[in-house]
Amino acid sequence: DVKVTQSSRYLVKRTGEKVFLECVQDMDHENMFWYRQDPGLGLRLIYFSYDVKMKEKGDIPEGYSVSREKKERFSLILESASTNQTSMYLCASSLGRGGDGYTFGSGTRLTVV
Amino acid sequence: ILNVEQSPQSLHVQEGDSTNFTCSFPSSNFYALHWYRWETAKSPEALFVMTLNGDEKKKGQISATLNTKEGYSYLYIKGSQPEDSATYLCAFSTSGTYKYIFGTGTRLKVLA
Numbered sequence: 001d002v003k004v005t006q007s008s009r010y011l012v013k014r015t016g017e018k019v020f021l022e023c024v025q026d027m028d029h030e031n032m033f034w035y036r037q038d039p040g041l042g043l044r045l046i047y048f049s050y051d052v053k054m055k056e057k058g059d060i061p062e063g064y065s066v067s068r069e070k071k072e073r074f075s076l077i078l079e080s081a082s083t084n085q086t087s088m089y090l091c092a093s094s095l096g097r098g099g100d101g102y103t104f105g106s107g108t109r110l111t112v113v
Numbered sequence: 114i115l116n117v118e119q120s121p122q123s124l125h126v127q128e129g130d131s132t133n134f135t136c137s138f139p140s141s142n143f144y145a146l147h148w149y150r151w152e153t154a155k156s157p158e159a160l161f162v163m164t165l166n167g168d169e170k171k172k173g174q175i176s177a178t179l180n181t182k183e184g185y186s187y188l189y190i191k192g193s194q195p196e197d198s199a200t201y202l203c204a205f206s207t208s209g210t211y212k213y214i215f216g217t218g219t220r221l222k223v224l225a
Contacts, residue, residue: 004156031211040122042217043202050211058212090157094211101147102204102213104156 003027006091006105013112019078021108023091031094032074033102034058034066036087043090049074081112115139117205119216126193127224133189134219136203140184144208148177148188151218152199160188160201193223 007022023032031050035043035058045058047066055066063085067075074093078085088109092102118137126132138146145164151157161170166181174191190197200220204213 033212035215040217042117043204043215045212048212101159101162102149102157103159104149106154106156 004091004093004103004105006089006108008108009106011108011110013078013081013110015082015112017078017081017112019081019110019112021076021078021089021091021110023074023076023105024072025074025093025103026072027093027095027103028071029093029095029103030071031096032068033092033094034064034074034076035090035092036060037090037107038087046076078110081110083112086110086112115205115207115214117203117214117216119201119203119219121219122217123220123222125222125224128194130193130223131189131191132193132221133187134201134221136186136188136205136216138184138186138203138205138214140182142207143181143184143205144210145206146179146181146186147204147206147213148186149202149204150199151202157202190221193221195223195225197221198223 004025033048034046049055049068065077091105148160149157161177163179168179177188179186200218202218204215206213
């Protein structure tokens with residue numbers, strides 16, 4: 001019973017391409033998040049959304065944008081991919097504030113060449 | 114800047130060994146502490162959510178304790194098995210916030 005689905009497990013893109021990473025959840029969660037995970041740095045928040053069409057910057061938003069047109073879908077956009085955006089990208093969702101816990105997708109490993 | 118630290122960064126143990134990891138977090142404005150297990154090629158899986166000082170939680174051979182006054186949590190694995198090999202993440206949240214602050218994780222390898 002998959003609850004948070006990321007569209008691709010592995011992705012290879014060229015420098016300068018516009019890249020879309022899609023995330024869909026079926027739990028009717030209000031909040032959705034995009035993180036990237038790099039060795040030795042842990043999970044770093046890129047953007048999050050607490051409602052449809054609402055978005056807030058996380059800790060490392062530069063070079064990224066997001067879209068949330070429907071409650072269940074949260075897209076991460078790399079406007080012009082660069083090699084330093086090679087990383088593991090994790091999507092997560094949660095119901096409320098603070099203590100409810102995240103449900104994660106299985107991640108997208110993006111390589112920019 | 115809120116910071117969450119985990120130690121050790123990685124460790125290798127033999128099957129049957131017991132082990133423990135530490136998560137340190139800011140002791141002010143605490144709301145919840147979360148533990149996740151992240152196996153390779155899978156989604157991070159929630160293990161525990163801990164909210165009260167002195168909380169102890171248990172799931173099979175894995176248990177966790179919480180000290181909010183001094184800002185740390187321990188995760189224990191009794192009798193490690195190869196299937197316990199994973200990265201263990203902790204995350205800290207403050208009251209009224211949507212987002213969690215994650216530690217860098219402890220990577221555990223259990224050797225058969």
